[in-house]
Amino acid sequence: xxxxxxxxxxxxxxxxxxxxxxxxxxxxxxxxxxxxxxxxxxxxxxxxxxxxxxxxxxxxxxxxxxxxxxxxxxxxxxxxxxxxxxxxxxxxxxxxxxxxxxxxxxxxxxxxxxxxxxxxxxxxxxxxxxxxxxxxxxxxxxxxxxxxxxxxxxxxxxxxxxxxxxxxxxxxxxxxxxxxxxxxxxxxxxxxxxxxxxxxxxxxxxxxxxxxxxxxxxxxxxxxxxxxxxxxxxxxxxxxxxxxxxxxxxxxxxxxxxxxxxxxxxxxxxxxxxxxxxxxxxxxxxxxxxxxxxxxxxxxxxxxxxxxxxxxxxxxx
Amino acid sequence: xxxxxxxxxxxxxxxxxxxxxxxxxxxxxxxxxxxxxxxxxxxxxxxxxxxxxxxxxxxxxxxxxxxxxxxxxxxxxxxxxxxxxxxxxxxxxxxxxxxxxxxxxxxxxxxxxxxxxxxxxxxxxxxxxxxxxxxxxxxxxxxxxxxxxxxxxxxxxxxxxxxxxxxxxxxxxxxxxxxxxxxxxxxxxxxxxxxxxxxxxxxxxxxxxxxxxxxxxxxxxxxxxxxxxxxxxxxxxxxxxx
Ligand SMILES: Nc1ncnc2c1ncn2[C@@H]1O[C@H](COP(=O)(O)OP(=O)(O)O)[C@@H](O)[C@H]1O
Ligand SMILES: [Mg+2]
Numbered sequence: 001x002x003x004x005x006x007x008x009x010x011x012x013x014x015x016x017x018x019x020x021x022x023x024x025x026x027x028x029x030x031x032x033x034x035x036x037x038x039x040x041x042x043x044x045x046x047x048x049x050x051x052x053x054x055x056x057x058x059x060x061x062x063x064x065x066x067x068x069x070x071x072x073x074x075x076x077x078x079x080x081x082x083x084x085x086x087x088x089x090x091x092x093x094x095x096x097x098x099x100x101x102x103x104x105x106x107x108x109x110x111x112x113x114x115x116x117x118x119x120x121x122x123x124x125x126x127x128x129x130x131x132x133x134x135x136x137x138x139x140x141x142x143x144x145x146x147x148x149x150x151x152x153x154x155x156x157x158x159x160x161x162x163x164x165x166x167x168x169x170x171x172x173x174x175x176x177x178x179x180x181x182x183x184x185x186x187x188x189x190x191x192x193x194x195x196x197x198x199x200x201x202x203x204x205x206x207x208x209x210x211x212x213x214x215x216x217x218x219x220x221x222x223x224x225x226x227x228x229x230x231x232x233x234x235x236x237x238x239x240x241x242x243x244x245x246x247x248x249x250x251x252x253x254x255x256x257x258x259x260x261x262x263x264x265x266x267x268x269x270x271x272x273x274x275x276x277x278x279x280x281x282x283x284x285x286x287x288x289x290x291x292x293x294x295x296x297x298x299x300x301x302x303x304x305x306x307x308x309x310x311x312x313x314x315x316x317x
Numbered sequence: 318x319x320x321x322x323x324x325x326x327x328x329x330x331x332x333x334x335x336x337x338x339x340x341x342x343x344x345x346x347x348x349x350x351x352x353x354x355x356x357x358x359x360x361x362x363x364x365x366x367x368x369x370x371x372x373x374x375x376x377x378x379x380x381x382x383x384x385x386x387x388x389x390x391x392x393x394x395x396x397x398x399x400x401x402x403x404x405x406x407x408x409x410x411x412x413x414x415x416x417x418x419x420x421x422x423x424x425x426x427x428x429x430x431x432x433x434x435x436x437x438x439x440x441x442x443x444x445x446x447x448x449x450x451x452x453x454x455x456x457x458x459x460x461x462x463x464x465x466x467x468x469x470x471x472x473x474x475x476x477x478x479x480x481x482x483x484x485x486x487x488x489x490x491x492x493x494x495x496x497x498x499x500x501x502x503x504x505x506x507x508x509x510x511x512x513x514x515x516x517x518x519x520x521x522x523x524x525x526x527x528x529x530x531x532x533x534x535x536x537x538x539x540x541x542x543x544x545x546x547x548x549x550x551x552x553x554x555x556x557x558x559x
Contacts (some may be wrong), residue, residue, distance in 0.1 A: 206389045
């Protein structure tokens with residue numbers, strides 16, 4: 001154990017923790033949006049993330065071709081390529097999320113099946129997607145080309161602001177704010193909030209439930225896809241089971257903040273990112289997953305409504 | 318704009334809650350459905366709104382069979398409901414609650430102001446409370462909000478499920494007065510479900526008495542007010558009470 005790093009490298013660890021946490025936040029939003037409207041934990045969200053990471057590999061490899069061998073991308077060309085890769089990841093994850101809903105949940109809902117059936121269907125979907133990815137990739141890790149040289153932009157209090165770290169900070173916060181605005185200000189967003197408060201009463205307002213649910217999965221998937229892009233930009237490698245640990249951490253983040261609550265997912269993700277990074281520094285990185293589990297169990301035991309104990313329906317503009 | 322229910326059967330699982338009722342609501346009428354707790358009043362309204370599936374029988378609106386139409390399309394057709402328990406969205410402001418009443422109208426911006434004014438005119442209290450969270454209103458105010466929200470959709474038929482439930486006598490009188498106003502001034506047809514039979518029968522044109530999923534009586538409301546069976550069972554002043 002090495003507690004001295006907590007003081008000697010405090011701000012550096014905080015920065016890593018926050019940027020990891022922000023990736024959790026975006027995935028957690030996928031869980032939380034769906035939970036808000038359906039009271040269902042979409043276990044397949046970790047695989048929706050996995051699909052996003054593979055989309056990044058395909059997109060970035062495809063977009064650059066062999067150009068990388070000659071010269072790294074620069075300026076506007078780099079920004080466009082990264083932006084396009086991010087859009088493709090968001091589209092792939094968003095599409096997968098919508099398909100998961102239609103294939104795994106919609107029929108069960110129409111038949112009035114109970115929640116347990118949906119939960120089992122969710123787990124089934126999660127396994128099916130990750131196994132399919134395993135077969136297609138021969139269970140081998142896949143890497144994306146490094147488009148963004150990880151140069152340092154400067155140091156503040158010992159924390160090194162690398163270009164990719166800053167990209168994560170900015171992109172994740174922008175995505176979060178866009179979602180918050182969407183849910184609170186747009187017509188469909190208000191319908192999502194209405195459904196999360198009462199499905200029946202939302203229908204009485206003329207809300208098309210299936211459409212709102214599709215939009216919710218789409219938006220949650222898009223957030224998860226953005227997370228996949230940022231993850232690949234920082235870590236540069238993925239595998240069919242990448243969603244397992246990331247998904248578990250993001251789910252923990254969502255529960256920590258109070259599942260169903262957007263702002264809860266935000267603070268839950270950042271808190272977990274920091275806790276995980278600090279504990280890895282003190283105890284060694286093999287303890288990362290343990291930290292996540294311990295946090296999950298503690299929250300479920302002590303504060304099952306999460307730290308913020310407020311559901312999405314109370315989210316105010 | 319005639320709403321007609323013919324030989325309607327509705328189930329909860331294997332339990333039959335509505336056992337073949339027929340009800341007609343003519344344009345411009347206030348029709349009331351009275352009956353004891355568990356008679357099937359709420360189930361009837363939910364089925365008209367499309368929240369419960371029709372097992373057999375039919376619901377027609379303006380001659381069109383709507384038995385299988387999704388709930389949200391029925392709102393667009395002109396059927397709105399202020400449900401039992403009011404169904405306010407607690408985390409939304411009063412204004413947002415009213416605005417969502419117009420959700421299905423794509424061009425709603427144009428009409429929004431006009432309809433808000435109309436609702437505020439009926440319920441001035443709602444204007445004072447416009448930016449307060451719906452969940453913080455009193456029971457009576459929530460009922461006003463539920464009715465106002467249903468009116469935002471410019472319904473042809475307004476379904477009201479026990480608007481007087483749990484309210485103080487003053488507020489009950491006020492709500493019933495406004496129900497009559499909605500009918501006479503806005504010309505809205507109303508199907509009113511009530512356990513407060515006295516008030517409902519005084520306000521309605523015609524009435525149906527529901528018992529365990531059957532219609533056991535159907536008459537002019539004023540006639541039922543003087544019907545000895547009805548007085549005994551629902552008004553607490555029947556022959557047996559003398
Ligand atoms: N969600 C439900 N599940 C099962 N049975 C129900 C449900 N809701 C109502 N019922 C039953 O249906 C019957 C009619 O209920 P309801 O329509 O609520 O009556 P009312 O509104 O006249 O009090 C009752 O016997 C009630 O127990
Ligand atoms: Mg009832």
